[in-house]
Amino acid sequence: xxxxxxxxxxxxxxxxxxxxxxxxxxxxxxxxxxxxxxxxxxxxxxxxxxxxxxxxxxxxxxxxxxxxxxxxxxxxxxxxxxxxxxxxxxxxxxxxxxxxxxxxxxxxxxxxxxxxxxxxxxxxxxxxxxxxxxxxxxxxxxxxxxxxxxxxxxxxxxxxxxxxxxxxxxxxxxxxxxxxxxxxxxxxxxxxxxxxxxxxxxxxxxxxxxxxxxxxxxxxxxxxxxxxxxxxxxxxxxxxxxxxxxxxxxxxxxxxxxxxxxxxxxxxxxxxxxxxxxxxxxxxxxxxxxxxxxxxxxxxxxxxxxxxxxxxxxxxxxxxxxxxxxxxxxxxxxxxxxxxxxxxxxxxxxxxxxxxxxxxxxxxxxxxxxxxxxxxxxxxxxxxxxxxxxxxxxxxxxxxxxxxxxxxxxxxxxxxxxxxxxxxxxxxxxxxxxxxxxxxxxxxxxxxxxxxxxxxxxxxxxxxxxxxxxxxxxxxxxxxxxxxxxxxxxxxxxxxxxxxxxxxxxxxxxxxxxxxxxxxxxxxxxxxxxxxxxx
Amino acid sequence: xxxxxxxxxxxxxxxxxxxxxxxxxxxxxxxxxxxxxxxxxxxxxxxxxxxxxxxxxxxxxxxxxxxxxxxxxxxxxxxxxxxxxxxxxxxxx
Numbered sequence: 001x002x003x004x005x006x007x008x009x010x011x012x013x014x015x016x017x018x019x020x021x022x023x024x025x026x027x028x029x030x031x032x033x034x035x036x037x038x039x040x041x042x043x044x045x046x047x048x049x050x051x052x053x054x055x056x057x058x059x060x061x062x063x064x065x066x067x068x069x070x071x072x073x074x075x076x077x078x079x080x081x082x083x084x085x086x087x088x089x090x091x092x093x094x095x096x097x098x099x100x101x102x103x104x105x106x107x108x109x110x111x112x113x114x115x116x117x118x119x120x121x122x123x124x125x126x127x128x129x130x131x132x133x134x135x136x137x138x139x140x141x142x143x144x145x146x147x148x149x150x151x152x153x154x155x156x157x158x159x160x161x162x163x164x165x166x167x168x169x170x171x172x173x174x175x176x177x178x179x180x181x182x183x184x185x186x187x188x189x190x191x192x193x194x195x196x197x198x199x200x201x202x203x204x205x206x207x208x209x210x211x212x213x214x215x216x217x218x219x220x221x222x223x224x225x226x227x228x229x230x231x232x233x234x235x236x237x238x239x240x241x242x243x244x245x246x247x248x249x250x251x252x253x254x255x256x257x258x259x260x261x262x263x264x265x266x267x268x269x270x271x272x273x274x275x276x277x278x279x280x281x282x283x284x285x286x287x288x289x290x291x292x293x294x295x296x297x298x299x300x301x302x303x304x305x306x307x308x309x310x311x312x313x314x315x316x317x318x319x320x321x322x323x324x325x326x327x328x329x330x331x332x333x334x335x336x337x338x339x340x341x342x343x344x345x346x347x348x349x350x351x352x353x354x355x356x357x358x359x360x361x362x363x364x365x366x367x368x369x370x371x372x373x374x375x376x377x378x379x380x381x382x383x384x385x386x387x388x389x390x391x392x393x394x395x396x397x398x399x400x401x402x403x404x405x406x407x408x409x410x411x412x413x414x415x416x417x418x419x420x421x422x423x424x425x426x427x428x429x430x431x432x433x434x435x436x437x438x439x440x441x442x443x444x445x446x447x448x449x450x451x452x453x454x455x456x457x458x459x460x461x462x463x464x465x466x467x468x469x470x471x472x473x474x475x476x477x478x479x480x481x482x483x484x485x486x487x488x489x490x491x492x493x494x495x496x497x498x499x500x501x502x503x504x505x506x507x508x509x510x511x512x513x514x515x516x517x518x519x520x521x522x523x524x525x526x527x528x529x530x531x532x533x534x535x
Numbered sequence: 536x537x538x539x540x541x542x543x544x545x546x547x548x549x550x551x552x553x554x555x556x557x558x559x560x561x562x563x564x565x566x567x568x569x570x571x572x573x574x575x576x577x578x579x580x581x582x583x584x585x586x587x588x589x590x591x592x593x594x595x596x597x598x599x600x601x602x603x604x605x606x607x608x609x610x611x612x613x614x615x616x617x618x619x620x621x622x623x624x625x626x627x628x
Contacts, residue, residue, distance in 0.1 A: 099612055102604035195588040209587045235596045241589065317571045328548065335549075337621050342614035348624050354551035363559070366550055370541070370564050373548045375571070387574045389584030394577065396585060430563060431570060447588020477588075 004032060004165040005500050008074050008222040011168055015060065015073045022060065022073030026053035026117050029075050032166045033120060037504040038142040038151070040160040041077065044120035048086050049075075052117045059115055070225050072115030077167035079158050080121040081128050081204040082213065084108050087118065091204040092126040092136040092154075095340045095360030105202020106237070107171065107213055107230045114229040119167050123157030126362045127331065128173055128206045130154050131181055131433050132419070135364045140421055143186060144501035145467050149418040152182030158216050159186035163468075163501055169217040169226060173203055174450075175210045176319050177413070177440025183216055183452040184413035184470020189487065189497055190216035191223050194477045195447035196241035198227075199234030207326035208239070210319075210444050219497055220453065220487035224249035227480060243478070251485025264301030265489045271297060272307035272406030277439050283416045285458025289469035290412050293455035293490070297410070300489055307402040307409065311395050315441040318395065320434055321375050321388035322445070327365075328372025334360060367430060396446040403476050408486060412439055413452045413470040417460055443474045450474040453487045454496040468496075536565040 003014060003025070014020045030046050056073035078084055081091045083101035090096045104112065112118065125135040133141040133156025143151040144164035151160040155172030159182035162170050172179040174192035183190030191214045198213045205211065215226035227248045234240040257268030273294070278287070294304055336342040336356025343355035361369070375384035402409060414436060443450035451473050457466035471490075475483040491497050541561050545552045552560070603609075606619060615622040 102608040102611065196591075238593065239587070239589070239591060311577065314574065314577055317573045320567065321571050321574065332549070336614060337623055339612035340614070346624055349626050350549075351551070352624055353549040354545075357549055358551040358553075358556075361550070366556075367560065367563055367567070369548050369550065370544050370560060371567050371571075373544050374536075374564070374568060377544070377547065384568075384571055384574070386584050387577075387579060388571075389586055390579035390582040391574055391577050393582050393585035394579070396588070429566070431566060445585075 004028065005218075006168060007218045008071070008168055008225055009219070011074055012070055022053040022057040022117060023050055025073065026050055026075050026119070029119055029167055033161070036161075036166055038144055038147065038160045038164060039139045040123055040141050040151075040157040040164065040166060042080050042090060042092075042121045042123050042138055042157065043088050045087055049117060049119055052112070056115045056117055067115070069114040069229070071111065071229055073117065074115075075117045075119045075168060076111060076226075077119045077122045077158060077161050077170040078108060079124050079155050079170065079172050081124055081173055081206070082108060082171055083202045083204065084118060084121065087121050089121065089204070090138065091128070092124045092138060093360065093362065093365070094137040095334050096204075097137075097341065099339060101202070103202065106199035106234045108202065110229050110232070111226075116229070122155070122161055122170055125154035125156070125178075126365050127204060127327070128154040128175055128178055129327070129364050129368055131177065131436050133157065133182070134421070135362055137362055142421065143418050143467075144504065145187065146418065146464055147504065149420055149464070149467070150185065152185035152414070152418060154178040154182075155190075155216065156182045159183050159188055159190070162186070162188045162216055162218060164504070165500065169215060169222060171213060171230075172216045173211060173213045174444065175207050175212075175323060176444045177437050179214050179216060180413045180440050180450055180452040180470065180472060181437070184472075185418040185468060187454045187468030187470075187496070187499060187501070188216055188218060189220050189223055189451070189453055189491075190214065191227065191451035191480065191484070192443070192449060193227060193231060193480050194241075194449045196239050197231045197449075197480070199232075199237040199240045201234055201236040205330040207323040208330060209326060210323060219491055220451075220484045221249065221252055221491075223451070224252060224481070224484045227484075246481060248481045248484055251481050252488045254485070256482060256485050256489070260301060266297060266486065267301030269302045269408070269486065270406040271302050271304045272402050272409045273304055274307055274309040274312065274402065274409060274411055276309050276312035277411035281415050281438065282412060285417055285460070286412050286415060286469050289456030289458055290471060293471045294410070296494060297490060300493055305406060307405055309395075309398045309402060309409075309442060311391065311398055312438065312442060314391050315395055315445055316434055316438060318388045318391040318445060319437070319441040320371070321384050322392065324368040324372030325376050325385050326372070328369045328376065331361075331365070331369055336360075364430065392445045395442055399442065399446045399448060399474075408483065409474040411472050413472040415439065417458050417465070417467040417469065439472060448474055448477060449480045449483060451483055451487060453490060454499070455490075455494070456496055457499075536561065536568060
């Protein structure tokens with residue numbers, strides 16, 4: 001049995017049966033992370049991880065235990081824009097090199113309280129700004145399906161690690177698609193919850209009216225478990241929603257509609273296909289996989305109908321005005337005084353600020369700060385920032401109108417397959433990268449829950465592949481449980497989410513995870529833990 | 536967007552620019568802003584700006600004592616500190 005590519009549900013059974021202990025499980029993933037050939041992980045701390053694993057095992061072994069958490073002893077990797085006590089948090093930026101948070105993010109604390117074991121920190125685009133993980137100060141992250149290609153971004157390290165069996169689950173954050181797009185490109189399942197579901201306390205802020213954290217895992221059922229632990233009201237986050245706790249897994253078994261039956265579990269469910277998501281910009285291999293997925297969903301009983309999201313194209317300029325505006329404000333905290341990089345070239349306070357920020361921030365972050373400062377500046381505020389906020393309202397209204405006709409909106413996550421890592425391309429026209437976000441930005445602007453579900457593979461025009469394709473499901477606000485139920489029905493009927501990338505041929509592409517234990521664990525061989533995909 | 540405007544933006548953003556930065560950033564930022572002009576195609580007369588996905592009112596937390604990280608823990612990441620204070624270059628001549 002190959003546990004490293006198992007779902008959390010399968011690992012739960014392995015732990016409960018005593019087939020493996022929490023410590024052995026953590027050690028096996030630590031060994032894999034120490035040999036990470038993808039640049040997916042930025043920091044591990046085996047002693048700290050194993051201490052958490054031992055504490056979890058004690059919880060499991062306690063005879064008086066009335067533990068109801070399904071997550072006790074299960075490992076997870078955290079995106080590096082989420083602060084963790086003990087592990088460094090860099091947000092993928094030189095600005096925060098060596099930074100150690102004095103507290104855990106609320107979602108980290110919640111997962112720890114549920115007994116989850118932190119494996120370390122995942123690579124990401126600097127301050128979560130990017131769609132390819134090419135903007136990390138700590139090196140690119142590579143797609144396990146083709147190491148010459150990007151894993152998507154900004155949660156690229158999280159997605160690559162889960163896809164490659166370096167972690168069974170990871171956290172991500174999504175501001176304009178940063179959970180969904182890398183999940184799609186790496187062939188895993190990820191959900192961006194409704195804005196306000198998961199506390200932003202302890203997220204390194206990018207664009208505060210859009211940022212939302214969520215789970216990335218190997219199945220919708222696993223995401224439901226994780227979201228149950230991550231979501232919930234937090235008084236420390238002024239935008240955290242005070243709603244009654246709910247079980248996000250309640251539609252994994254329960255019927256999604258009154259007319260559904262065992263053979264046609266999606267009968268009575270109306271899926272809206274936005275015309276604008278199926279235009280000429282959608283590449284042929286992605287289109288083919290999506291069409292195939294839609295046919296499968298219809299076989300399961302769902303009804304597909306066309307809907308309109310007429311302002312889809314405007315979501316790009318709206319997002320790339322609003323997000324940089326909020327970023328320019330949020331990132332003003334990095335001043336070289338209280339934490340973060342301080343320039344050695346500082347004669348006075350102004351040069352301290354200007355040089356520290358110039359040296360600490362990478363090119364994409366500087367571009368967005370300058371654009372954000374421009375659209376908020378005197379004389380341009382109304383024309384750009386306020387206008388973008390008005391367009392944002394119209395885009396949100398378009399979604400509301402579409403949901404009058406359907407239960408869910410479905411379509412592609414990304415117009416293309418994962419593209420090639422081109423060193424010279426890192427500084428290419430940023431607009432080209434922004435266009436790739438066209439199908440994910442709308443749900444972000446409207447604050448809607450949206451997820452990516454593996455739905456097939458395609459080959460690039462140069463024949464490269466197979467490369468994963470993700471189906472996007474967008475729901476009404478607070479409809480995560482139903483979305484996860486829909487995705488689960490699809491995953492019961494298909495096995496795209498269970499496919500594993502080829503082993504990485506043992507070559508070390510990047511150096512990372514220094515200080516890690518690389519001693520082979522005796523148990524791994526015994527249980528066949530590292531039998532597959534071990535890089 | 537011209538070089539003078541870029542310089543003004545850099546000052547407002549507290550970013551030092553090298554000549555190379557100026558050469559790279561001027562066309563990139565100009566292109567992004569030219570593209571953002573596309574927003575003006577949309578008729579928005581009478582539309583209320585949407586600052587946030589939810590219409591939330593600001594709420595206050597209960598006034599309860601809680602334990603926060605110690606001063607030492609909060610100062611541990613300071614690039615330069617002395618006597619429990621952040622050190623900055625001289626600001627008064």
